[in-house]
Amino acid sequence: MDIAERLLAGDVRGLARAIRLVEDRDPAAEAILRQVRGRAGMAHVVGITGPPGSGKSTICDHLIARWRSAGHRVGVIAVDPSSPFSGGAILGDRVRMQRHTGDDGVYIRSMAARGHLGGLAGAAREAVRLIDASGRDRCLLETVGVGQSELEVMQTADTTVVVATPITGDSVQIIKAGIFEIADVFVVNKADVPGASKVARELRDLVRQTKGMTTWQPPVIQTVGTTGEGVDDLLDAVERHHAAITESGELEQRRRRRLRAEIEAIVVERAAERARRELRDGTMGSELSGDLRGVDPYGLADRILNGHTGRQDP
Amino acid sequence: MDIAERLLAGDVRGLARAIRLVEDRDPAAEAILRQVRGRAGMAHVVGITGPPGSGKSTICDHLIARWRSAGHRVGVIAVDPSSPFSGGAILGDRVRMQRHTGDDGVYIRSMAARGHLGGLAGAAREAVRLIDASGRDRCLLETVGVGQSELEVMQTADTTVVVATPITGDSVQIIKAGIFEIADVFVVNKADVPGASKVARELRDLVRQTKGMTTWQPPVIQTVGTTGEGVDDLLDAVERHHAAITESGELEQRRRRRLRAEIEAIVVERAAERARRELRDGTMGSELSGDLRGVDPYGLADRILNGHTGRQDP
Secondary structure: OOHHHHHHOOOHHHHHHHHHHHHOOOHHHHHHHHHHHHHOOOOEEEEEEEOOOOOHHHHHHHHHHHHHHOOOOEEEEEOOOOOOOOOOOOOOHHHHHHHHOOOOOEEEEEOOOOOOOOOHHHHHHHHHHHHHHOOOOEEEEEEEOOOHHHHHHHOOOOEEEEEEEOOOEOHHHHHHOOOOOOOOEEEEOOOOOOOHHHHHHHHHHHHHHHHOOOOOOOOEEEOEOOOOEOHHHHHHHHHHHHHHHHHHOHHHHHHHHHHHHHHHHHHHHHHHHHHHHHHHOOHHHHHOOOOOOOOOHHHHHHHHHOOOOOOOOO | OOHHHHHHOOOHHHHHHHHHHHHOOOHHHHHHHHHHHHHOOOOEEEEEEEOOOOOHHHHHHHHHHHHHHOOOOEEEEEOOOOOOOOOOOOOOHHHHHHHHOOOOOEEEEEOOOOOOOOOHHHHHHHHHHHHHHOOOOEEEEEEEOOOHHHHHHHOOOOEEEEEEEOOOEOHHHHHHOOOOOOOOEEEEOOOOOOOHHHHHHHHHHHHHHHHOOOOOOOOEEEOEOOOOEOHHHHHHHHHHHHHHHHHHOHHHHHHHHHHHHHHHHHHHHHHHHHHHHHHHOOHHHHHOOOOOOOOOHHHHHHHHHOOOOOOOOO
């Protein structure tokens, strides 16, 4: 069996190999993605974001355990450099996560936040699609709530959970991080720490003020990661959100938007490849070896984009 | 006088208007950039990055003051959301910065880290070029050391200063943040806090281990932002780096690399524009309004990139 067939048959190593090809921007990845595309679209993709130290990974851990108990198969993409999933953990986090190792029903993959030629968001989106096509019906996407690329990653999620704590950030910081708008569910973790209720109240007020007229009003769930308190409520909110957007047609709309974004990303990636090739090997390269003063980057860019890369007559 | 002429004449408001056009991706920006291009290339562009709370802004403040005393004209682009330059300050930072307001020789501009259609790096690079062309011979670029886009911003700098502190981060975190490789000068700020010497020693060891064979070995400078201690050494290191790369031809090479990167960025931005236009208004849009199962994003992307966007025969 080739990689795509193994992936579709649910083989973990087939899935892992395919994701590696995607990460490496290997030309073979495209064929696999085309082959498995028709089988994707069944997974509920849940994004979870928040500052380092907010306890995202602990919450993910609880969600995974509950999903597994309910018979779901789970995939996790961790692009948070501080996440134990992505190997950046200290202290006991790494140990705690090990309870899933050996469970074939949980596939965990970390992705570096840097160094993706085609963009982190593209690699994450394609990895999610592969997980989806491999028959895993729950997919977690964990990121840190900073930076444009992390925000783009979150656009792959059907349901986005934003985690705050009384320690790592109040509502103002969530707004500043640009993650308020993308939240479908808020979690105030470390609810046993003083100030948690205040943060929760602020978030509820903000939701009322800004999303008063929308059909889905993001609930604010208080959790205690260490004990698992509130995680059932969170799971319930996540499932309710999914049901709500499925019924309202919003899920379908999101997927259409996402497909457009995906096509745009592919166009961009290929244009960048073309530019790099031309600037390295093509005639453009030699045009840039002389005096730079007279070089018009806009004109050269247009010629590359339109394929007119031969040296122009003087 | 039009905007470009005012900018070239050193008029601050002309510069500000031009940068705004660049930030808004206004079509008029391109003409201005073309017009002023030949006058750029004289400024020493110094990037400064590090975690929030490392005291970057205070150090910038000292550098600006010293440059001003030496008769230089200065431009600052702050893309750090926690920087007082970018308006995200709390406490006394904002007040401290005000000492430059009213000084025409210091132009400070904050840039949002998100929401740049053509990419933050592109906007920052063009803003730096405008500052350069306006006759300012020192340009500071301040970012937080996280995220791909911030790293890309730093590629615009001739000299990159990476700030650590005993509190916000040791050498391991600098490596994890991906900013070790881009550093030309290290600063250990808050040198009066216990642990500073240890961080400095670690960094020196790392430099020796990894950059032992390169011509320029990044020095590690200890500073105390609050008193200004060590800032003269920093300034000296920055100037020495500039002299060294000018002499070795590395500066010229960096500028060539940067021009290539710039052309690539323009190609990418235009490709993205083309994709968005097609997916919204063109026939591609209608192809995406039906059942999504059979849609091949790779095929559609190729057609957009190559301008074959008419509906294909069945």
